Amino acid sequence: MTSPSVAATKPQATAPAAQSLPAAPSTAGHDAGLLLLRLVLGLTMAGHGAQKLFGWFGGGGISGTxxxxxxxxxxxxxxxxxxxxxxxxxxxxxxxxxxxxxLAAAAVAGTLVNAIAVHGTGSFFAPAGIEYELLLTAAAAALALTGPGRYAVDRLLPVLRAHRPAHGALALALGAVLAAVMLLVRS
Structure with missing residues (x-):
């Protein structure tokens, strides 16, 4: 016969706990990295758009483009x-x-899908390759899915304060559909 104190110390058989990965904590380094990525990608794309709209930075402007x-x-x-x-x-x-x-990331990704289609897939690397456009597309998609981090205007908007990957996935799906529509109108 076992004493009550011994029985109380025996390990109890329990069902295995559900395996899930803990959410990654938002750190200053993580947020600074997202800020850097957003700034470089965003300003690069804004400059590229300014080439088309205004002819800045050696662009063709509206008529040349x-x-x-x-x-x-x-x-x-x-x-x-x-x-x-x-x-x-x-x-x-x-x-x-x-x-x-x-939405901003999906707009950039959708535009770049068209750039990849126009550029063609004859080669991966420059000068006729798509590696630049593919890298920018992947960076935009990653930002859509991860969110902007703490150093962003979205943090001031109640609806977007807590980023949800589903928002990014839905935005990317919308961007892909619109990119496909633009490719369909291309002869």
């Missing part, structure tokens, strides 16, 4: 130049500020 779009098979080249320029500029500035980050 419109001619490129027409030659690439898009209808109404000037309208496409404005659309692409606004998407890149506003999406890029949204990323840099961390404003409506899932």
């Amino acid at each position: 419109g001619q490129f779009f027409t030659a690439s098979g898009y209808p109404a080249g000037d309208a496409m130049a404005v659309l692409a320029g606004l998407t890149e500029t506003l999406g890029g500035l949204g990323l840099a500020a961390g404003l409506l980050t899932p």
Whole structure:
């Protein structure tokens, strides 16, 4: 016969606990890294859009970019130049500020999907490759899924204060659908 004190110390058989990964804590380094990524990607894309819209940084402006779009098979080249320029500029500035980050990232990713399609897949590396566009697309998608971090305007908006990966996934799906529509209108 076992004494009550011995029985109380015997390990009890329990069901295994559900295995789940703990949420990664938001650290200053994590948030600073996301800020750096947002700034570099966002300002790069905003500058690229300014090339299309205003001819800045050696760009073709609306007419030069419109001619490129027409030659690439898009209808109404000037309208496409404005659309692409606004998407890149506003999406890029949204990323840099961390404003409506899932939508800004999806706008950038969707535009880059079209850039990859136009550029072609003849080679992965430069000068005729797609590695640059693919890297920018992946960075935008990663930001849509991870969120902007603490150093972002989104933190001031109650709806977006707590980033949810589902918001990013839905925004990326919307960006992919719109990119596909743009590719379909291309002849």
